[in-house]
Amino acid sequence: MALINRFSSFDFECGTDEAGRGCLAGPVTAAAVILPDSFKNDILNDSKQLSEKKRVLLKPIIEKECVAFALQHIYEDEIDTINILNASIKAMHSAISQLEHTPQFIIVDGNRFKPYNTIPHKTIIKGDSKYLSIAAASVLAKTYRDAYMEKIHEEFPMYNWKQNKGYPTKAHRAAIKKYGVTKYHRKSFRLLPEQYQLDI
Template sequence: MLSKKFSNYNFEAGTDEAGRGCIAGPVTAAAVILPDDFENEEINDSKKISSQLRYKLRELIEDKALTYKVTHIYEDTIEKINILHASIQGMQESVLALNPQPEFLIVDGNKFTPIPDILHQCIVKGDMKYLSLAAASILAKTYRDDYMNKIHEEFPMYNWKKNKGYPTKEHRIAITKYGPCKYHRKKFKLLPGQLGLEL
């Protein structure tokens, strides 16, 4: 089982994001505080478990968490402030919406902008080490997948239901054929150089 806590504070939150490497759709962040007695052997980094298990665990996390919040940061903001800052903004907004507010925060990754009055620690691959970070990764991933499934209905030609906005070969072929749409991150490299696209 993953570790319960990094610190000795009563209210320690974990925060993570999903969708940084995509070329369409939002980056989605989540923050969660789990109770001290929370235990689960199945919770892990969302990328390491099946979609079916992620949704099963999401129900459990939402039922047992002391508090949680999920935040989408959309394409227009990503374009304005870049994907790193958008990811951090999403995590900050999620943390600030928690009630109770955490006394300490662990962040999956190696970069974060401090939130006043909340100590934090960045942990590389933390979603494979700490329960709250794995839980946040599951929430972020499933809520983002839900969003991509929804906008797939509007633009089915890109098959976001399957690729979730990641730059798969199929996704890039569709962009070559149909061009980008309003959900694409126009400043990202939508196509490899040899498949140049007029934007």
């Protein structure tokens, strides 16, 4: 099914989404994107449905053809302080605030959001597989976050973040059990199954 360009009738409708919410390490990253009415792309879809190769291919296309885009990381310490839901929403708000054009309407992937200023918004479950601007935001959030995780992988290669990107894979959890936690791990998350005690 082809993705839809607009939910509202406003010219400056912004789509926003985040990546990394379920990770054990690294930031949660949000993107906000305003696309022109004329935007079309047959490949673009929810970033989770795309291969890494396709996401990397789409990133410069989205950045070149969009009206505006912005990104925001919220890091581990703040996630631990305000919780992952609030951190995700804060990342989206911050990305929206950096857009070159103030959006007239905001569409959000998922079902949780807080009003941003006085701009009307709509939460859309599986919005990243329904609306182009949310899909574009999901691709940018994912590619920028992946690049960050690959960078910090060099500092702690034993956790293999270049491959797992901080998600709770068996190998990632085995590395936490063996080596302990790093400054990039989210201490408020259950990093290991309960049978293992972790000294944080």
